[in-house]
Amino acid sequence: MHDMKNFKQLLNPLVYVLVAGLCFTSCEDKLKEQDGQLGTGDLDYTKTSDMIMPLIGAYAQIYSRGWEDPLLIGVRGDDVNAGGLGDQQPFAETDLFNYDKGYWMYNSLWTNMYSDILDINNARETIQTYKDFAPESAYAKADQYMAETKVLSGWTHLQMSRVWGSVFIITQSDVTDDLANGVATKAEVMKYVSDLMDEALPYLPDMRPNQRTDVPGGVTKYTALAVKALANLELENYQEVANATSTIINSNKFMLFNDFYQLFKMPGELSNENLFEFQYSDYGSATGSVNNHLYAPFGPQNWTPARTGASSGWGFYEPSFKFIKFMLDRNETVRLQTSVLFTDRGIAEIKTDPAYATLPSWISNTTPDGDVINDFNRAKFSSGKHYLPSKQLTDGRNSYGSGKNFIVIRYAEILLMYAEALTKGANASGMTADQAVNLVRNRAGLGDLTGVTHADVMDEKFAELAMEWGIRYFDLIRLKNYAELSYDGRTFTEDKALLPYPQAQVDLLPLGVQ
Amino acid sequence: MKARLILFLFFLFSYSVSQAQELTVTGTVTSAEDGFPVPGVNVLIKGTSRGTSTDFDGNYSLKVNRGEIVEFSSLGFKTVTVTIANQTTLNISLEADIEALGEIVVVGYGSQRKADLTGAITTVQAEDIERTPTSNVMQSLQGKVAGVQVVGVGSPGDSPKVRLRGVGTFDGSNNPLYVVNGMFYDNIDFLNTSDIESVSVLKDASSSAIFGQKAAGGVIIIQTKSGKFEKKPEFVYNGYSGYQFAQNVVKMANTEQFATMAYESGSSTDIANIQNAIQRYGRSRINPNLPDVNTDWYKEILRPATISSHSIGVNGGGENATYSLGANYFSQDGIMDMKNEYERFNIRSNVDIKLSERFKMGTNMVFSNATKYNAENGAWFQAYFAVPTLPVYDPLNTEATPVAYSDATKIGYRGSQNPFPTMRFNENQLKIRKLLTNIYAEYYIVPEKLSIKTSYYHDYSSIEERNVRMPYFISQNSQRETSSIRKAQATYSNQIWDNVITYKDVFGDHNITVLGGTSYRDEAVHNLSATGEDITGIDFESSWYLDFADPESFNGNVRDNGGRVYGVSYFGRAEYSFMDRYLINATIRAEGDSKFTANNWLYTPAFGLGWVISEENFLKDNNVINFLKLRASYGKLGNGSLGRSSGTRTVSIVQTDIGDQPVSGIVSTSNFSNLEWEVTEEKDFGISARMFNSRLTLEADYFIRTTDNAVIPVIQPISNEIVRKNAGEIRNQGLEVSLDYNQTLNDNWRFNIGANISTLKNEVISLAENQEYIDGGSAEFRQRTRVGDPIRAFFGYEVLGVYQNAAEIQNDPIAMANNLVPGDLRYRDVNGDGVLDADDRVILGSYLPNFMYGGNLGISYKNFDFSVNVSGQSGNKILNRKRGEVIFTSDTNMDADLAINRWHGEGTSNSYPSSAGLRKSWNQKLSTYFIEDGSYFRIQNIQLSYTVKPGSLLGKRMPETRLTFTAERPFTFFKYNGFDPEVQDGVDRQTYPVPAVYTMGINIKI
Secondary structure (H helix, E strand, C coil): CHHHHHHHHHHHHHHHHHHHHHHHHHHHHHHHCCCCCCEHHHCCCCCHHHHHHHHHHHHHHHHCCCCHHHHHHHCCCCCEECCCCCCCHHHHHHHCCCCCCCCHHHHHHHHHHHHHHHHHHHHHHHHHHHHHHCCHHHHHHHHHHHHHHHHHHHHHHHHHHHHHCCECCCCCCCCHHHHHCCCECHHHHHHHHHHHHHHHHHHCCCCCHHHCCCCCCCCCHHHHHHHHHHHHHHCCCHHHHHHHHHHHHHCCCCCCCCCHHHHCCHHHCCCCCEEEEECCECCCCCCCCCECCCCHHHCCCCEECCCCCCCCCCCCCEECHHHHHHHHHCCCCHHHHHHEEECHHHHHHHHCCHHHCCCCCCCCCECCCCCEECCCCCCCEEECCCCCCHHHCCCCCCCCCCCCCEEEEEHHHHHHHHHHHHHCCCCCCCCCHHHHHHHHHHHCCCCCCCCCCHHHHHHHHHHHHCCCCCHHHHHHHHCCCHHHHCCCCCCCCHHHCCCCCCHHHHHHCCCCCC | CHHHHHHHHHHHHHHHHHHHCEEEEEEEEEECCCCCECCCCEEEECCCCCEEECCCCCEEEEEEECCCEEEEECCCECCEEEECCCCCECCEEECECCCCCCCEEEECCEEEEHHHCCCCEEEEEHHHHCCCCCCCHHHHHCCCCCCEEEECCCCCCCCCEEEECCCCCCCCCCCCEEEECCEEECCCCCCCHHHEEEEEEECCHHHHHHHCCCHHHCEEEEEECCCCCCEEEEEEEEEEEEEEECCCCCCECCHHHHHHHHHHHCCHHHHHHHHHHHHHHCECCCCCCCECCCCCHHHHHECCEEEEEEEEEEEEECCCEEEEEEEEEEEEECCECCCCEEEEEEEEEEEEEECCCCEEEEEEEEEEEEEEEECCCHHHHHHHHCCCCCCCECCCCCCCECCCECCHHHHCCCCCCCCHHHHHCEEEEEEEEEEEEEEEEEEEEECCCEEEEEEEEEEEEEEEEEEEECCEEEECCEEECCCEEEEEEEEEEEEEEEEEEEEEEEECCEEEEEEEEEEEEEEEEEEEEEEEECCCCCCCHHHCCHHHCCHHHHCCCEEEEEEEEEEEEEEEEEEEEECCCEEEEEEEEEEEECCCCCECEEEEEEEEEEEEHHHCCCCCCCCCEEEEEEEEEEEEEEECCCCCCCCCCEEEEEEEEECCEEEEEEEECCCCCCCECEEEEEEEEEEEEEECCCCEEEEEEEEEEEEEEEEEEEECCCCCCEEEEEEEEEEEEEEEEEEEEEEECCCCEEEEEEEEEEECEEEEEECCCCCCEEEEECCCCEEEEECCCCCCEEEEECEEEECCCHHHHHCCHHHHHCCCCCCCEEECCCCCCCCCCHHHCEEEECCCCCEEEEEEEEEEECCEEEEEEEEEEECCEEEEHHHHHHHCCCCCCCEHHHHHCCECCCCCCCCCCEHHHHCCHHHHCCECCCEEECCEEEEEEEEEEEEECCEEECCEEECEEEEEEEEEEEEEEECCCCCCCCCCCCEECCCCCCCEEEEEEEEEEC
């Protein structure tokens, strides 16, 4: 009896310990749960309709550019300056060819570009996995999507090599092998880009980007040809430039947008002139989601907008006096008015040069859309191609340039590359260099030229493509026309052609001597 | 045999007779040492649960039967037992128990005699905590515990930063683990200070290893107040109210000084802007070169603010149950002149029930309901920059709506500067509701020896956030066209289920305690947030709901995420002591956590050894040394507060514009983290001693704690994704000494004095392979983590002085190469290559102090008590980013020290550049010019109190009443050019200054 009681006393805790033990075995299974995340292995690759999602992701990554990217790529040209003093002085120093490898913008451009390349490669590999599970009928789609990622990757490699010369070629998401190969020379990179476009071409849609219905504005066969032309231009392989550009021209699919001013505004979005375009929108609504580029650095610091409330910009991108005077000398109106936002202070300063004491009456600090650019400390002019009239802003959206697309490659550049290639001795197939140049001139309201020389084409490129993606700077570097870069008190020497590798990357990567 | 029976019957009879003979015994209990009455002495009839305790004057009254044994016991005194014969008056004199063997310290999953400890534990009692008028108990520990750094906060309701023995993690949380009545917390902002009975700081690894995960930041055990068996109900009111004032307000350059700087800058726009201000706001009649405006922006945005607290509670107990119940209301306004305040209402209860001699159950609950309005800290920063030539209001700004605030762009400046739109058109409300509950059952299988206890804890917290953004227009650069409201709801549900079996026994001189247990942990968090724009009826708080927003605006503005982490642990502890001389403690915990993908399991063994030398024959009964113990301990600690590793590449959803339509895509990562526990290893060597009749106590510890697999960010080549890896090693080491002395001089005078110091050396021992450093901070204000230096040290140039004249420029090729002029800073060419570039940057110091100290003095005279606490630190640096941000905007105001002491001609300054120099990028590099000494000495707390003893006053019966006057942080002495040297992570940009607080308080016990 007594023992029994003791036993019972002991039993209660025993049962309890047993139950606890049982529970703990099941509790330990919980340790393997990863609540709240989505692994790549969790995607349903048999759902072929989702195969487009990684492609859209790749576009999203290439569109979402740091504000500093286009500024740093373009600022060293003789078409544009960094603006005066204020913050970001090393940016202004870069414009003066005094480089600081520790400056954050250099590293930021580098990391933005390379992380995009990796994301793009990732997208291609994910599409391949979808393809592995897809019915045969979807193979063509998969191949097209993968080809599109190659175009995006090619353009990015091209930009990087223009800025830094020798860089790594990154072909997949696992970078081990690519890093082991070391950096490729600029010529190797451009060759790689050109070959990559050849790989992509057979799978890409034969249409203009704005004709695409699956991904309106996405890249096509002609975008790939354009990137190929750009790569070969860097290689001074003019016959290949002529071949690629003439294919685009002879497709008869592209045409110059008739209103040069509006090309860079809302009406020019996804026009028949555009071969590659970063797309942004506030979707016409005052509220809700926005996918915008930060255009404020391009804008004037002080303005009186036609639509009250519209925000001004930072004044970081100032068309140069050299460019403005060059345009005035040519009696340019449309392209000058489109490219430059004037301030009274800037106009007054041009006039201090006796040669420009009287300016055409249309030059004023009021834009054709009625925005008044007031004097501001940092700069005397602002970029007109990156300006969206306040009247074109969506009601309720005030950020500078909200919703405006960013044109990357347009038909005018194709025509002028073609013309340049011919004047450099390439064989024509289709129109003449004169015809190509005159198409561009006529749209700008200028008369025809005959017997265009290489110098004529370069002047035309300067006038047509100023402030766009450093085209002018990289042309002068390629042609070793360094005298042009020693302007307004600057002294350019050949050793300044490339930006130094960012310090953070030198510390991280086997970059070697640049 | 017969005789025995008779004897037995006689006793039985006499027992029943005596039972009938109940006496009321009264008396006074005093201390043998000084004759003072001893309040709170437990007076218990042995073998029963009947008893009472002495009142404030040491008096007691108890009904006793003849022959019963009455036991008088109190902490720190030897227990006295008296058999009651016939006496009705029984005065007892208690002898101090100088061994204080009875003092019990709360440790992990149990308690231990203080004398048996082998680790470093410091306990702070309620009376020391209650001196500080604060919403957060940790604030009151500032300067009180050696080795604990408390960095105060000024914003109401926020928690101070607490660092225990340095920083041992890079990526994870360094916060200590708070164990509140057994439940784990990383934030105790919900606890009312006066509800706390004691705070035990477990400093070394051997003490805290049993807590496994999160213990690496140290463990702080908090017990809330509980009742006592056989105690009459005691009602307590405790309250104070007072004012807070900003102190050491930074003196800014006034209009005259600012204009001088502008004229000297040589910048035509800066000079023009002064003229613009004259044109717009009129000319000063005193100095016609100045505008008729002289705004002191800090004065404009500051206000005196109130603070008050009221607590009521009751505690006591009967034969089988104890209870402690209470409520508290706390309210504090912020010193920033906007909707900035904190209000909290707490209720608590603590009930323990003896169901039988063997079976005990209890429950414990704290519910806290707080509303907090956060300040717009950006205003601290804007007020620094706003030029004094700008008034707050500008009647000429007619386009402004709804208030005609001024805007600096109107007089030519780049930014709008005025902080008031930020303060007036934003409101940030948080409703913070936290509930801590637990229930336990404890069963003694063998009475007083073997027990089993199961406890379940639930911490449920809900934080509702409402950020209202009202529309306004001041200028194009300072405007908000569309109103918006962001609502965020975060709920946390954390559960723990502990099971512990404890065995205690004594075999002769051998004392043994063995404990084993399991713990199951489930931590769930859920966040839901949405932002709506264009609110209809934004002017009325009653319509601050998303239902009144434009439904279109939710697109892309709704977030929903969460996570759930599970943990399973097994733990044990063994304590052994022989003759109270030789002590061994050992603990182990094995803990699995789902957060880690590389290796779920953590093992944290620890052990400690103690040698109580004073128990040895050669030192026993020594007149000077009453107690002396040497301690040594070793242990491992885990840090699980690291954020989850994914263990696989993950996918996220992105949206982009395709053909003017928002389209979703997916992006996958190229790399992933695959982490295991961070483990910190610690060795601690200590001495505990009491001398001179235990008047002088000494605690000293030397520690080395090393985290050898610290999680650090490693930048992946090309992708530049930052992947966290267990690849770093960080070490903290230091010495902690605290000394306390107390003495009673005579019947009227008593005093105590104490001091503590601690040193700290923080060092990065290694980083990942081929990783030379980890860069933190921003590009302009670099903080670099590098082997051999402290974590996140400031990194930049060393200033040698200022170029004074043209000859100095001529003679320095660096000055010539950079086109410098007199008034520019001269930097050290560290590598001596004749070029000043990024390679000349050096470590400029750490935000961690290497020396901290605190002290206290208490004097009692009759009913008056006076106390002073001081604290201080040195060796830490502060980045004065207010000055440093001249790199972004050079046309703004500066502090008066800089304006007055600028270089303005040969010999005028060798530390500050000229006005023109301030605007040059050469002088804006991060350098020792912006890195300032963060040392300070502070009078932490002064308190004067007067106690009215219970009795009669003016013919009325008065309860025991204590009146106090408190000055918290009244004086701080420092060199730093800012409000306050208390800057949490050493970067002062918009630090909310910690105000001085003055309160009157009253404490009533009935």
